[in-house]
Amino acid sequence: MMDHSNFLNMASPYAIYAISIVISTYPGPLFAKLTELYAGSHAFKKDLHLEILRCHEKYGPIVRLAPNRLVFNSVTALQDIYQSDRLSKAYTYGNSVRNNVDNVFTARDKDVHRSRRKMIAPPLSERAMKSFEPTIEDNITVYLKQILKASRTSQPVNMSERVKYLALDIVTRLSFGYPLDTQTKEENRFVSKALAFGLYRGNIWHHVYFLSRLWVYRVFDWIFFESREKYSRLLDKMIRSRVARGPNGERDFYSFISELGTDPDNVRKGELWWEAHFLVVAGSDTTATAVSATFFYLSRNPKCYEKLAREIRSTFESAHDIEAGPQLASCRYLRACINEALRMSPSVPGALWRSQDPNDNQPLIIDGHVIPKGTLVGVSAYAIHHNKEYFPDPFKFKPERWLEGQTPASKLMYDAFAAFSVGSRSCPGKSMAYLESSLVLAKTLWYFEFKVASGSLAEAGGGRVGGPPGRTRPQEFQLEDIFTARHDGPYLVFRSRDESRRDLEQV
Numbered sequence: 001m002m003d004h005s006n007f008l009n010m011a012s013p014y015a016i017y018a019i020s021i022v023i024s025t026y027p028g029p030l031f032a033k034l035t036e037l038y039a040g041s042h043a044f045k046k047d048l049h050l051e052i053l054r055c056h057e058k059y060g061p062i063v064r065l066a067p068n069r070l071v072f073n074s075v076t077a078l079q080d081i082y083q084s085d086r087l088s089k090a091y092t093y094g095n096s097v098r099n100n101v102d103n104v105f106t107a108r109d110k111d112v113h114r115s116r117r118k119m120i121a122p123p124l125s126e127r128a129m130k131s132f133e134p135t136i137e138d139n140i141t142v143y144l145k146q147i148l149k150a151s152r153t154s155q156p157v158n159m160s161e162r163v164k165y166l167a168l169d170i171v172t173r174l175s176f177g178y179p180l181d182t183q184t185k186e187e188n189r190f191v192s193k194a195l196a197f198g199l200y201r202g203n204i205w206h207h208v209y210f211l212s213r214l215w216v217y218r219v220f221d222w223i224f225f226e227s228r229e230k231y232s233r234l235l236d237k238m239i240r241s242r243v244a245r246g247p248n249g250e251r252d253f254y255s256f257i258s259e260l261g262t263d264p265d266n267v268r269k270g271e272l273w274w275e276a277h278f279l280v281v282a283g284s285d286t287t288a289t290a291v292s293a294t295f296f297y298l299s300r301n302p303k304c305y306e307k308l309a310r311e312i313r314s315t316f317e318s319a320h321d322i323e324a325g326p327q328l329a330s331c332r333y334l335r336a337c338i339n340e341a342l343r344m345s346p347s348v349p350g351a352l353w354r355s356q357d358p359n360d361n362q363p364l365i366i367d368g369h370v371i372p373k374g375t376l377v378g379v380s381a382y383a384i385h386h387n388k389e390y391f392p393d394p395f396k397f398k399p400e401r402w403l404e405g406q407t408p409a410s411k412l413m414y415d416a417f418a419a420f421s422v423g424s425r426s427c428p429g430k431s432m433a434y435l436e437s438s439l440v441l442a443k444t445l446w447y448f449e450f451k452v453a454s455g456s457l458a459e460a461g462g463g464r465v466g467g468p469p470g471r472t473r474p475q476e477f478q479l480e481d482i483f484t485a486r487h488d489g490p491y492l493v494f495r496s497r498d499e500s501r502r503d504l505e506q507v
């Protein structure tokens with residue numbers, strides 16, 4: 001059970017006002033120094049990641065983004081904030097708590113977090129991934145067949161849409177053992193919208209916390225009551241059908257919990273399923289962003305596309321060989337392309353807010369600065385990934401930068417890579433994310449050639465010359481920051497490679 005009192009004390013207007021005076025020397029937009037509404041308005045416009053980068057370019061490596069918030073842009077800060085056990089998630093994560101039950105993502109207390117993390121570790125382990133691979137493969141086959149169908153009529157495919165449903169189907173099977181099948185069943189696609197809306201709403205409250213304590217919050221909740229209810233009813237159905245099949249029904253989250261010797265009925269049902277639900281939120285759109293962004297950048301960078309296609313087609317002898325294991329791991333250029341896409345367009349682009357542990361009374365030093373207790377601190381993945389000091393030519397897609405060997409510059413670059421965050425709260429789904437992304441990309445390149453659709457669809461996904469601030473680069477995949485990210489495109493036209501098409505038709 002969580003302790004609300006700390007949340008409320010640290011977020012009280014008096015505490016924020018007191019901190020605000022102490023950190024008043026740090027630069028930032030005037031309106032941001034006065035009120036949380038500044039960052040909140042950018043969260044509302046879904047461009048907070050762009051605004052943070054703009055602020056760093058204008059004000060330097062430390063920016064005051066709200067009366068009691070400082071955002072940093074250095075490797076030292078990344079380590080000081082996320083690798084220290086003296087900081088914990090900020091009280092603003094309290095807005096994601098439902099029915100007073102914490103999950104691994106919202107837990108601030110270290111012991112509670114450790115026990116939650118232990119609960120989700122088995123289904124995300126290497127062993128679990130291996131046993132789960134056939135399910136991932138089945139869903140990828142559905143995706144490939146849809147691409148094959150589109151290729152017959154040269155119909156452009158919106159990759160953000162395709163991959164979003166694929167990733168959602170995979171992770172709901174992992175979490176609930178439930179075939180949501182959004183790839184083929186349109187009636188279930190509302191789930192994707194409901195999850196995205198929940199994240200968007202949460203991200204706004206995360207940045208204007210005081211509003212979440214007022215009646216506005218209830219009005220917002222009331223307006224979207226029906227769509228939440230529809231999702232809750234489906235969630236209930238998924239849980240009931242899974243419980244009815246017994247703990248060992250199939251390889252999923254539930255079966256791994258019972259394998260641990262934990263009687264699933266003894267784990268409070270609300271807690272168990274709240275974790276499973278969170279895996280769906282955490283593992284769907286994030287992976288979809290990584291894959292869509294990689295398709296976007298490959299379609300705009302023909303040399304990279306050709307190099308990757310050569311690597312895939314020369315490493316494997318047949319599509320059946322494309323599976324987790326040493327051969328897939330040897331595709332270093334594939335990993336470099338995924339990393340470079342995640343660098344340029346990270347799935348979680350904003351600042352992950354942290355604050356000093358309430359029981360810690362020692363001075364807190366971040367990047368050489370003494371930070372008053374109660375200040376929220378963070379680093380934005382999008383901003384640090386575009387910091388020239390670590391990534392020269394930051395708006396250029398250059399997978400080769402990840403293959404430069406062990407130089408000091410390369411070490412610094414890896415240290416600055418924050419797509420999965422770092423430290424004890426970093427992403428436990430990283431292996432699954434890389435496996436899923438690698439399989440989708442490798443199999444697509446095995447079976448197909450692709451190019452950008454022509455006409456008005458050609459530019460979808462990229463920035464636009466003369467577009468809004470930060471969105472003017474046609475070669476950059478555009479993200480809408482909703483804590484995770486929403487996006488559109490690229491629209492691609494596929495041609496099946498003759499020798500492999502028959503193979504796919506027979507699957």
Ligand code: HEM
Nearest residue numbers: 104105282283286287290347348352420421425427429433
């Ligand atoms: C490319 C794909 C992914 C990216 C870029 C990504 C990124 C992240 C980031 C940045 C965090 C830290 C969030 C915070 O501190 O507030 C995180 C946490 C988390 N992610 Fe991922 N993620 C990905 C895929 C997945 C997958 C596939 C799963 C599982 C199915 C997953 C499960 C989690 C969980 C459970 C947490 C919470 C960890 C904790 O607080 O201890 N993620 N992820």
